[in-house]
Amino acid sequence: MDKAKYRAMFLAEAAEHLQAMSEILLRLDNDPENRQEIDALFREAHSIKGMAATMEYQETARLAHRLEDDLDLCRKRGHISADEIDQMLAGVDLLEALLEDIKEDRPERNVDSYLQATGLSEQREVELQSSKTEVGGGLCSTNDPQPILVQIQLADTVPVPAPRLLVLLKRMGDFGTVLNSWPTQEQILTDKVNGRLLVQLRSHQPAEQIHAQLATYSEVEEISFPEHVASSNQDRSVLKGASVRVSTERLDHLINLTGELITTRYQLQNALKKRQWRDLDDGVGQLSQLVKNLHHQVLQVRMVSLQALFSRLSRTVHDLARTSGKKIELQTQGADIEIDRAIVEELVDPLTHMIRNAVDHGLKARESGTIRLKAWRDRDQVLVQVTDDGAGIDPEAIRQLARQRGLLTSSQVKALRDYDLYQLICQPGFSTSQAVTDISGRGVGMDVVKTTIEGIGGLVLIDSNLGEGTSITLKLPLSLAIIRVLLIESDGARMAIPIPRVIQAIEVSPTEIHSSGKQLMVYFQDAFIPLLSLRKMLNQPKKPQGGSISLVVSEVMGRRVGLVVDRLVGQQEVFVQRLSPPFDQIPGCHGGTILGDGQGIFLLDLQSLLERRKKAV
Amino acid sequence: MPGRVLIVDDALFMRNMLADIFTQAGWDVVAEAENGEQAVAMYRQHRPQLVTMDIVMPVMGGIEALKKILQMESEAKVVVCSALGQKHLILDAITSGARDFIVKPFQSEQVLEVAERVIST
Amino acid sequence: MNQLLPFVVGTETYALELIDIQEIVENLNIYPFPAAPEQISGAIAFHGRIVPVVNLPHLLGFNAESVCPRLIVLANKYGPFALAVDQLRPLIGMEKGFIKDDDSTLKQPYVRGVFAWREEMISLLDLKYVEAAIETACIS
Structure with a gap:
């Protein structure tokens, strides 16, 4: 087969499959039991394997085959764990690197280390076997002991937990084969630790013996053997938390900014010591610029x-x-x-x-x-x-x-x-x-x-x-967390409306108000739009008449409306906090935020407010 | 059961203190070295059951000495000693094959706990 | 030994276990929700977080007109949210098993058990019930 002829096509299509895989994996992170998604993921891996095998890209095919096998197990089990998602993402990254090799006409890199390091299939087989044993009673050979979980908690007083955990992790290796650990060795080496170590271990030694040996470490406060692999999910999430992937370039930006902040701190300390007010003033100016920049960069981390x-x-x-x-x-x-x-x-x-x-x-x-x-x-x-x-x-x-x-x-x-x-x-x-x-x-x-x-x-x-x-x-x-809002006032209470929901905020004079039956209208752009009183919607007392009328033109339930408010206060960027359930069900409210002066305000949800009124009527 | 130990540290004070701790607990301090180069030579000569190795030393540092000793004897039991702020050096040393570590300043029980555990495994 | 915080709602004295409580705050500004059921007074800005406040007298069906200035902020596992109550009492310690066999015909659904303390009957509030009642209030 003339490979060169198809190579570009293969690369383009494989890249598409990889994109889809990472997308699905990201979604599965939130919904790990979505069988359709797992099925879709399996099919993507399967497609890549088939294409790569046809093109005789051996390493790519081997890796895709492995992902396919692992996903087949997830499929049968009906869920995928957070760690498996991370390993899959690592696999997708490696596949991307392989495609790069193919594109650059280099020999494909070897995937042995990934295949060995993850050990997913192997470990999963054991899990499946163990479940079989429970059901069928001794179906599988017991040559290999079942993996157990060992959890170690260091005392709070241990001055440097990372090296201690590293020693303990290596010690675990003496007891048998370490299949997985949280944190991983890499995480320990980069000091991402919290005094706890959870290890999935395949060992011939009984738990009591392992316990006795670990107990000789005076830094260890607690040793436990969480029961089942499945039950470890909770521990994992405690150790793991939600994660995002960040490009090194962005991390470098953040590190540089932190460096500048430290420099500024010294400048400020110096200026303060010497009572040089001018320098102090410059320093504070610089600081606010840096903090603004840092805030921006941190938001960037969430951007894709x-x-x-x-x-x-x-x-x-x-x-x-x-x-x-x-x-x-x-x-x-x-x-x-x-x-x-x-x-x-x-x-x-x-x-x-x-x-x-x-x-x-x-x-x-x-x-x-x-x-x-x-x-x-x-x-x-x-x-x-x-x-x-x-x-x-x-x-x-x-x-x-x-x-x-x-x-x-x-x-x-x-x-x-x-x-x-x-x-x-x-x-x-x-x-x-x-x-x-x-x-x-x-x-x-x-x-x-x-x-x-x-x-x-x-x-x-x-x-x-x-x-x-x-x-x-x-x-x-741009971002769910930080949004620009229009602040308004109604019967003394301040509220916010997200700017994307605002078509325009205007002041009109009472002479511009028309009425059509009971409905008050105002001419906006090239049409009449109905007016709604926010005070009425919130069951607040009527506002005394007089002066110009403040309107927020928005779109509710497919129609433009003019929301009559007491006062348009201004625009501001706020960090939105979602309310915890069940408070997030309260109609009329999208969440809340705390303004710079410590005042708490809420984001108005006109849609649900109107729906509630409709229901009430 | 206490055994034979080689103490490596560039500070005489630290060597003396460690030697006292070990001797009082019944250990045999076979030699003391004040840099990595000496440590490798002494290890070759005495083949002790345990080495306590300072990490930051002149001439040849502890991590390099550790690697040389492990090349000579892959089962060598080396415990590194380091100050609190040198976490990365400790992690480096463990990755390079040190069995355990002691953080300065230390108490005699901590030293003996680590030493006894390391030679019994 | 169980540490308990007794408090007064309407005419009754209730208590919560200290382990369920994060902090007690008084006289904090309560910001009203734009359109909330009357059982939900609003929210406070508590350590940089928006924490909803539940008017406990209302929730338990007391016709209290009073604004309850004392707030019990519950532990984080409850969201968290705060309960507004009429009055707080000093902490008390009770031996384990302080709740007598619960006579279910006597007690209210939101009470886990009743115990005597210095010639007074105190009801241990059932937070699970409280949570369920809030949910009902928020959704309707």
């Missing part, structure tokens, strides 16, 4: 590019094209835009859904079409847009349905601009409607998309031109 997500979506389009028999071109732009890892994870389902909708419905009657996936940054927001050049949404069909279903009155329908009409398709009542699905080709599941995006403080905007296509834009905060 949309690359992986986009390549996954390319895969979706690819598959959809194959199953539908359409010729679909996907254009992507802005895959290098970075956003908080947690947000990327939330985006997978909505975007997949939007793309599926675009193909299934937007391009329904077409042989071919183009889908554009575009991301860009606008100050502290990230926008992600899916556009198709399909049939578009017919506004008249929506008008008709809105009337039929009693969602809007005839006069409301007339007053609504086409643009505002499109937003209606995200309403649950609309989206489940088969009729609309057929006419507009959009509704299904858009309510779910909207709920997910709004749940992370974002906004869904739909625009369409009949016969030209549809575009759906997601407006997202």
Whole structure:
């Protein structure tokens, strides 16, 4: 076979599979019992193995085969542990390195050390055997003793725990084979320890004997043998915590900043000692700059590019094209835009859904079409847009349905601009409607998309031109933890609204208020929007009349509304704390934050507030 | 059962103190060395059951001496002694094959606990 | 020996085990939630964290008008959240097994057991019940 001819194709496709693997692994980290994901992961590994074997890339095939075997065991067991995920990620990294070797025309690196170091299959087999023994009674040979867990807790008073743990870990090796340890030797060497060591050990020595030998270390406060491998999960999580992968470049940035902070500290101390106020002033200025920078860099650690997500979506389009028999071109732009890892994870389902909708419905009657996936940054927001050049949404069909279903009155329908009409398709009542699905080709599941995006403080905007296509834009905060908010006041209480939810904050004079029946309206941009009183929504007393009226224009349940507040206070960046369950279920509240002056405030969730009012009525 | 020990430290005070601790507990202090080079030579000559090795020493440091001794005798039992702040050196030494470590300042019980455990395994 | 913190809610004296309590705070500013059920007073800024405050008299069905200024911040395993109570009493120590055989017909559902202390009956509050009641309040 002429390998060179296929090499580029192999590399591109294998890279896609690897992207998908790491994505799935990251998701499994939160949902380790998701069988579908484990199945999908297994299939990815299987695909890589098959391709690599065909291309006679031996090391790549061996490694992929190993991952496939390990995943097969996870599949049978129905879950994957956090450590297995880490080992899998390491395997994916190694596969990436192998692809790099192939790309650079180097001989593939040897994967023996990974295969030996992980020992996953071997160890898992033992686990499976032991479960068999329990069920069937002595089915397996007992040549190899079952692995046991040994946990050691050092006394708090041990001055340098890392070397002590290293000695103990090596000592464990004298008792038998150390299959795993938490922390690992590497972690101990880099001082990532907390006085505890958990070792998975295969030993011929009875536990009492191991206990007796470990007891000769006066630094050891407690020795225990946690029962089953499965029950060790809790201990593992204690030792491990959630982890993120950080590029060394970013770590270097952080280290450099810390270095500068130390220098600044000395400058400040010096200036203070000598009472040189000017130097002190300079130092404080420098310090605030550094702290700002440090804060930025720490946030960066959580940022990932949309690359992986986009390549996954390319895969979706690819598959959809194959199953539908359409010729679909996907254009992507802005895959290098970075956003908080947690947000990327939330985006997978909505975007997949939007793309599926675009193909299934937007391009329904077409042989071919183009889908554009575009991301860009606008100050502290990230926008992600899916556009198709399909049939578009017919506004008249929506008008008709809105009337039929009693969602809007005839006069409301007339007053609504086409643009505002499109937003209606995200309403649950609309989206489940088969009729609309057929006419507009959009509704299904858009309510779910909207709920997910709004749940992370974002906004869904739909625009369409009949016969030209549809575009759906997601407006997202850069980071879930730190967001910009608009502070407002209502009956003396301050509250915050996430900026991505704010279309505009304006002051209007009472003469600009119109009424339509009981409903007060105001003309905003090129349409009338209804006014809602925040005081009324919060059951607060009415505000005495007078002066100009402060409005926050936002979009709630698919419609633009003007929220009447007492006062617009200003914008600020805040660190959002989610409320612990069950308090996170309280309607009207997205979480809270503590302002610089120590004041606690809450993030308003207009959507759930309105839903609650509807329920009450 | 106490055995034969070689004490390596560049400070006379430390050597004397360690020698006292070991002698009083019934150990046989076969030799003392004040740098790594001497330590390797003395080990070759006396083949002690235990070596206590300071890490930071002139001429040849403790880790290098440890490696040379292990090349000579892979089962050699070397315990390193180091100050509290030299955690990385201790980790290095253990990775290089030291059996255990003692942190200065130490108490005699700690020294004897480590020494007795190391020669009995 | 079990260390207990007795406190007064309405007309009754209750107690919690000290092990379940993180801190006692008084006169902290309580920031009201935008739209919360009346059992949830709001939240305090407690060591840099937003900690919800539950009005215990309300939760237990007392028609208390009073603003309870004393807050018992529960241990982290409870979220944490704080319980607002009417009055605090000095700590008491009880021997293990201080709760007599519980006469389930007598006690309220939110009480784990009742014991006597200096001619007074004190009810040991059942935090599991409290948590469940909060959940009901938050969801409805």
